[in-house]
Amino acid sequence: MSVAILGAGAFGTALACALGQVTLWTRDADHARDMADTRENTRRLPGIPLPGEVQITHDLAGIDAQTLLLAMPMQAMRGFLHDHGTVLQDRVLVACSKGVDLDVLLGPVGVIRQNLPDARAALLTGPSFAHDIARGLPTALTLACEDPELGMALQQELSTNALRLYRNTDVTGAELGGALKNVIAIAAGMVIGADMGESARAALMARGYAEMQRLALALGAQADTLAGLSGLGDLILTCGSEKSRNFRYGLALGSGAEFDTTTTVEGAATARAVARLAQEHGIDMPITRMVAAMIEGYLTVTEARDALLARPLTEE
Ligand SMILES: NC(=O)C1=CN([C@@H]2O[C@H](COP(=O)(O)OP(=O)(O)OC[C@H]3O[C@@H](n4cnc5c(N)ncnc54)[C@H](O)[C@@H]3O)[C@@H](O)[C@H]2O)C=CC1
Numbered sequence: 001m002s003v004a005i006l007g008a009g010a011f012g013t014a015l016a017c018a019l020g021q022v023t024l025w026t027r028d029a030d031h032a033r034d035m036a037d038t039r040e041n042t043r044r045l046p047g048i049p050l051p052g053e054v055q056i057t058h059d060l061a062g063i064d065a066q067t068l069l070l071a072m073p074m075q076a077m078r079g080f081l082h083d084h085g086t087v088l089q090d091r092v093l094v095a096c097s098k099g100v101d102l103d104v105l106l107g108p109v110g111v112i113r114q115n116l117p118d119a120r121a122a123l124l125t126g127p128s129f130a131h132d133i134a135r136g137l138p139t140a141l142t143l144a145c146e147d148p149e150l151g152m153a154l155q156q157e158l159s160t161n162a163l164r165l166y167r168n169t170d171v172t173g174a175e176l177g178g179a180l181k182n183v184i185a186i187a188a189g190m191v192i193g194a195d196m197g198e199s200a201r202a203a204l205m206a207r208g209y210a211e212m213q214r215l216a217l218a219l220g221a222q223a224d225t226l227a228g229l230s231g232l233g234d235l236i237l238t239c240g241s242e243k244s245r246n247f248r249y250g251l252a253l254g255s256g257a258e259f260d261t262t263t264t265v266e267g268a269a270t271a272r273a274v275a276r277l278a279q280e281h282g283i284d285m286p287i288t289r290m291v292a293a294m295i296e297g298y299l300t301v302t303e304a305r306d307a308l309l310a311r312p313l314t315e316e
Pocket residue numbers: 006007008009010011012027044071072073074076077079080096097098099128129130131263264266
């Protein structure tokens with residue numbers, strides 16, 4: 001197997017633990033040294049030993065693996081591709097990020113295509129907490145790739161006994177499912193944080209899923225993809241667990257608690273990007289709009305709740 005993982009955050013490190021025979025790259029030389037010495041990523045995935053066969057590196061140009069998994073936050077990806085295009089352009093690039101770029105309003109594969117048109121791109125997404133994958137717990141993810149042959153090869157290359165990949169050629173659907181569910185997870189966290197109750201959370205998840213579908217179908221996605229692992233599957237996981245950073249961020253917003261601003265919360269930037277995208281396409285996404293307005297400080301949680309409840313009664 002010839003795989004390297006670029007980005008030694010929680011998810012990149014978890015994938016390295018699951019796959020074993022890979023190279024794990026970090027941009028930070030001290031971090032690389034620390035992981036090589038301790039055989040653990042104490043910064044992002046503490047308590048999980050790195051398998052002996054995982055190679056740690058800080059030298060991007062020295063990586064000769066053909067399949068590169070990009071495991072960095074969505075808003076960092078465009079700059080990364082721009083800075084390292086010559087090293088990346090002839091490889092297979094599998095994006096592992098969930099989100100929509102705030103400036104160009106594209107998902108991870110869209111950003112790869114825009115920056116490196118000759119690269120062969122795919123997406124790995126779906127319901128999975130880094131710790132679960134790293135511990136070898138059973139997990140099912142979507143491997144989305146427009147090229148069916150490449151998709152099949154990657155499915156074989158990246159599946160393990162515990163990590164089960166399902167193929168899909170609907171990249172738009174998989175990208176949007178993974179990006180939009182984080183926004184709804186923030187809203188779900190707010191509902192619980194503001195003590196609105198679990199019935200309200202269920203309503204919000206269902207209506208959130210309806211607006212995820214409205215945008216995704218308008219942008220060419222297939223309904224089945226949204227109903228699969230990368231959409232509904234990940235929505236259920238992220239809206240229902242305090243292990244989710246997006247959900248915890250929402251909890252803090254809803255309850256007025258402090259939140260560590262260095263935490264990666266993909267749904268925050270994505271809510272703002274998607275609110276713009278929806279407006280451009282004339283799609284009604286009231287929950288996303290409210291989340292974006294609350295993050296930008298234009299709306300309180302109480303105002304958002306009242307505005308959603310005051311919407312005209314309609315058909316489901
Ligand atoms: N943590 C999880 O359970 C899961 C995360 N993901 C996705 O994976 C992506 C990464 O998330 P995490 O690893 O959890 O985040 P993290 O916050 O744990 O780590 C992010 C990593 O990206 C690196 N990074 C940031 N900017 C960079 C740049 N410009 N160039 C190179 N590296 C850069 C950081 O140094 C850090 O190591 C996100 O899009 C997230 O939604 C997907 C599934 C599960």
